[in-house]
Amino acid sequence: MATPGTDTGIVYRADCPSRPILDQIADKWSMMIMAVLDRPRRFNDIKRRLEGVTQRVLTQTLRRLERNGMIERRVLPTSPVGVEYSLTSLGESLREPFGHLYDWTTAHADEIQKCQQGYDERS
Amino acid sequence: MATPGTDTGIVYRADCPSRPILDQIADKWSMMIMAVLDRPRRFNDIKRRLEGVTQRVLTQTLRRLERNGMIERRVLPTSPVGVEYSLTSLGESLREPFGHLYDWTTAHADEIQKCQQGYDERS
DNA sequence: CGGTATCCAGTCCGATACTG
DNA sequence: CAGTATCGGACTGGATACCG
Numbered sequence: 001m002a003t004p005g006t007d008t009g010i011v012y013r014a015d016c017p018s019r020p021i022l023d024q025i026a027d028k029w030s031m032m033i034m035a036v037l038d039r040p041r042r043f044n045d046i047k048r049r050l051e052g053v054t055q056r057v058l059t060q061t062l063r064r065l066e067r068n069g070m071i072e073r074r075v076l077p078t079s080p081v082g083v084e085y086s087l088t089s090l091g092e093s094l095r096e097p098f099g100h101l102y103d104w105t106t107a108h109a110d111e112i113q114k115c116q117q118g119y120d121e122r123s
Numbered sequence: 124m125a126t127p128g129t130d131t132g133i134v135y136r137a138d139c140p141s142r143p144i145l146d147q148i149a150d151k152w153s154m155m156i157m158a159v160l161d162r163p164r165r166f167n168d169i170k171r172r173l174e175g176v177t178q179r180v181l182t183q184t185l186r187r188l189e190r191n192g193m194i195e196r197r198v199l200p201t202s203p204v205g206v207e208y209s210l211t212s213l214g215e216s217l218r219e220p221f222g223h224l225y226d227w228t229t230a231h232a233d234e235i236q237k238c239q240q241g242y243d244e245r246s
Numbered sequence: 247c248g249g250t251a252t253c254c255a256g257t258c259c260g261a262t263a264c265t266g
Numbered sequence: 267c268a269g270t271a272t273c274g275g276a277c278t279g280g281a282t283a284c285c286g
Contacts, residue, residue: 009159009161009162009164009172010158010159010161010172011159011171011172011174012155012158012159012172012173012174013174014174014175017228017229017232018225018228018229018232019151019155021228021231021232021235022151022154022155022224022228023151024235025228026149026150026151026154026224027149027150028142028145028146028149031145031149032135032142032145035133035135036132036133036134036135038132038133039132041132042247042248043247043248043249044247044248047248048134049132049133049134049135050135051134051135051136051137052137054279054280054281055248055249056249056250056279056280056281057278057279057280059248059249059250060279066242067238067239067242067243068235068238068239069234069235069237069238069239069242075248078247079247080247080248080286081247081248081249081286082247082248083247083248083249090231090234090235090238093227093231094227094231096223097220097223097224097226097227098224100219100220100223100224101145101149101220101221101223101224102141103220104216104217104220105140105141105144105145105148106140106141108144108213108216108217109140109141109144111192111213112144112147112191112192112213114192115190115191115192115213116190116191116192119189119190119192120190165267165268166267166268166269167267167268170268177259177260177261178268178269179259179260179261179269179270180258180259180260182268182269182270183258198268201267203266203267203268204266204267204268204269205267205268206267206268206269247286248285248286249284249285249286250283250284250285250286251282251283251284251285252281252282252283252284253280253281253282253283254279254280254281255278255279255280255281256277256278256279256280257276257277257278257279258275258276258277258278259274259275259276259277260273260274260275260276261272261273261274262271262272262273263270263271263272264269264270264271264272265268265269265270265271266267266268266269266270
């Protein structure tokens with residue numbers, strides 16, 4: 001047995017406050033939506049920028065982000081009606097960590113693909 | 124209509140290289156596993172630290188992380204057999220962006236909870 | 247335009263049992 | 267210890283239709 005006293009690693013207990021939050025925000029579409037909201041944008045504008053997202057999923061994700069205080073939903077008094085989504089200051093503050101993650105993915109995309117190929121050939 | 128020339132926001136095309144990567148790594152368990160791997164750890168050690176994860180899901184997630192080159196799997200010549208997981212240098216480089224995200228969640232946990240309460244009461 | 251409602255297929259996930 | 271195999275239910279996501 002290893003000396004117990006030296007083992008000080010993280011333990012993610014079920015009641016760890018960051019766990020439910022990661023559940024809510026650390027998914028693909030949430031991150032892409034927030035990346036796209038560099039300024040207020042309307043529903044279909046967002047939809048066009050996230051190639052492949054369905055209306056249903058986009059609506060659901062926007063609702064969840066709104067509930068979590070990341071974005072704000074504003075109905076425009078136009079005809080026909082328009083709806084504009086924008087980042088709150090809370091959401092704005094999340095763009096930076098998300099940005100780091102995004103930068104990391106673009107920087108290491110090739111390396112990851114090579115790892116996958118190697119793994120698949122081995123197995 | 125807004126002046127088209129000024130609209131330079133991000134568009135996440137389907138062939139954007141970061142999208143499949145986010146699919147693979149931006150999930151709850153992956154992030155928690157990598158946070159826990161501050162040093163090489165064995166399967167059940169990891170399992171104990173991620174309260175609530177099932178053996179099945181942990182195995183699947185570890186396999187995917189291994190395939191993507193984030194972690195390394197090493198069978199220990201012990202009896203009974205042991206298996207040790209550790210971060211690769213690629214995985215190590217991801218801990219920093221993940222760390223930022225984690226710090227953000229802990230820093231804003233209260234604020235998010237209040238937003239959720241407000242939203243739920245309004246609706 | 248920006249949704250909601252409904253249906254349905256595919257996927258995920260937990261529980262359980264078994265193995266080298 | 268560290269898995270694999272299997273099964274059934276829950277949840278998710280896509281397609282479609284319809285609405286204010």
